[in-house]
Amino acid sequence: MSKKLFKSRRNFIKNTAMGAAGFMIVPRNVLGKGYIAPSDKLIIAGVGAGGKGRSDIANFYKSGKAEIGFLCDVDDRMAEESRKNFPKAKYYKDWRELFDKEAKSFDAVSVSTPDHTHAVVAMAAMRRKKHVYVQKPLTHDIYEARVLTEAAEKYKVVTQMGNQGASGDGVRQLVEWYDAGIIGDVHSVYIFTNRPIWPQGIPWPTEKPAVPAGLDWDLWLGTAPQKDYVDGLIPGSWRGWWDYGTGALGDLGCHLMEAPFRVLGLQYALDVQASVTSVFTAFGKRGYFPDSFPPSAHATLTFPKTNKTKGEVIMHWMDGGIKPERPAELGANEVFGDGNSGILFVGTKGKMMASEYAANPRLLPLKRNEEVKVPKTIKRVPGSADGHYAQWVEGCIAGYGNMELSAPFSKSGPLTEAILMANLGIRAADTPKPRANGRGNDYPGANMKLLWDYKNMKVTNLDEVNQFVKREYRKGWTLDF
Incomplete structure (x- = not known):
């Protein structure tokens, strides 16, 4: 390489790095195919910098x-600690502006936002050919998944989805035994x-407090319907509201159902039926709070035979x-699962269990x-x-x-589709239908097995629930493929 060409390339690298991000790191994509960035490091844009996003970002960096x-x-407010930890990282409030202005300056995107905005952020990143890491559950709706x-x-x-247990030794041991x-x-x-360890089975708040300084409420709503700001949603109680979260299933389903999927080779559910814990009013009538998940639920999914089951x-x-x-095989003082959560496999020759x-x-x-x-x-x-991030x-x-x-x-x-299918069953079981005589309500979904057409993403015997397979976004938001 001539000295002139070497000097030119060196200046290009230096100027690009300092101009784009303010420090001497060049995204791998800037140098083109066949080149390796001088740092040989992945440049990440973290969308969602507080809460789980804060720990995700820290773990990516810890990989070295x-x-x-x-x-x-x-x-x-949520981003404050991450901004202190990574003072050279340029900060944006609107991920759309970040993507439009800086797409050439990063390689990958971490999405750690509430569930209802996972899909639009991840899709926009992938359209720009960016690698993506999305917190669990992957999406809010089956169609999005x-x-x-x-x-x-x-x-x-x-x-990669952020269900770290998928990289753990435990699931691999379960597979080897099976x-x-x-x-x-x-x-x-x-x-x-x-779970839930947040409020559920409650009415939407009627108070209308002022939006806190530093929060862009309209941008937080994203794809969800327009509503006034209420206290208590941020940072974590949004999980208990249908418009934003996916309930207990969304929070822990990916951590607990991943092992059965891996061990048994599961792919999609044939049907689901569910029952929920009722909330009763002061008059002894069953309360219905359509915005919120029920306090507790039991959903039963049927999966078809696989090459690992009979x-x-x-x-x-x-x-x-x-x-x-x-x-029955568990001793009186032996812990079932980890006490709070657990997985139990029942086989023809025995049983095995695991914790969260x-x-x-x-x-x-x-x-x-x-x-x-059994050999590994x-x-x-x-x-x-922890290696899930690295x-x-x-x-x-x-x-x-x-x-x-x-x-x-x-x-x-x-x-994720199976987890959200279970949520369809829960929603159906918790939705009333007025009786013809006008006296009270029935809950037909609680007495039905919802039959699932996987190919067409449709419940075939209760059409009312299909509106939740692919929800309608608020005006101005789209999921462009």
Whole structure:
């Protein structure tokens, strides 16, 4: 290389880095195919910089192979700590402005916003050929999960959902036990959690306080219907409202249902039925609060036979303190799951269980864990659950199709669809229909098994619930594919 050419390239790198991000890091895409950035680090834009977003961003940086080039949050209060931790990262409130102005200056996007805005942010990033990491659940609606999964393949970007347990040792141990035939053929799975730990089964607040300084309320609403600001939604209670969150299933379903999906090779549900805990008014009548999830629920999903099962699999989801019958093989003082959450596999030759994130897998009775020795056949992710972040960073650096990840959209998309299918059942069970005689209401959805047409994303025997498969966005917001 001539001295003149070397000097020219060196000046280009220096000027681009200083002009675009204010520090000496060049996004890999700026140098073009075949070049490696001088830092050899992934430049990330973090959309959602507070709460879970704060820890996500910190974990990407901790991998040692990423730089946080940009931060974005609709709420300056939530972003404060991340801005202190990464003072060189340029800050935006509107992710659309960030993408329009800075797309050439970053390689990847982390999406850690409330559920109802996951899809629009992730899709906009993928259209710009940016790799994406999206917090669980992948999306708010089934339709969104389907199109994000398709978009990842279309745009050839590296994707990962934020269910860290997918990279943990626990789920791999469960797969090895099952594949070795230790518990026979699984036909039933029971999952339980103490969530929600936020208010549910309540009416929408009537007070109309002033919007706090630093919060762009309209931008926080995003795709959701226009409503006045209310206290208590931020930072985490939005999970209990249908317009923004996906309830207990959205919060922990991806952490608890991922193991059965991996162990049994599940893909999509055939049907769902649900029951909910009723809320009664002072007059003894069942209350109906359409904006909010019920206090607790039990949803039962049927999955078709796979190449790892001999027949259909019945999966029970229980939240709000509901638990399955305690396994007879479990001693009186032995903990079921982790006490708050758990997964129980019931097979023809035995049972196995695990805690949240599929951690601490155990065969039942517990003495079997000392007797059974199965070789490790599945490669572990360095750092286990914490390695979930580093794995995505390394996958982005390697490029699309060059590295296997634990939770790409091809896996986490169908998982998310099943979780949201269970929510359809819960919503149907909690929705009243006035009786013809005008005396009270019936709850037809509570007595029905919703039949699911996976290909067409449609419930075939209760059309009223299909409006929630693909919700209507507020004017000005679209999910362009």
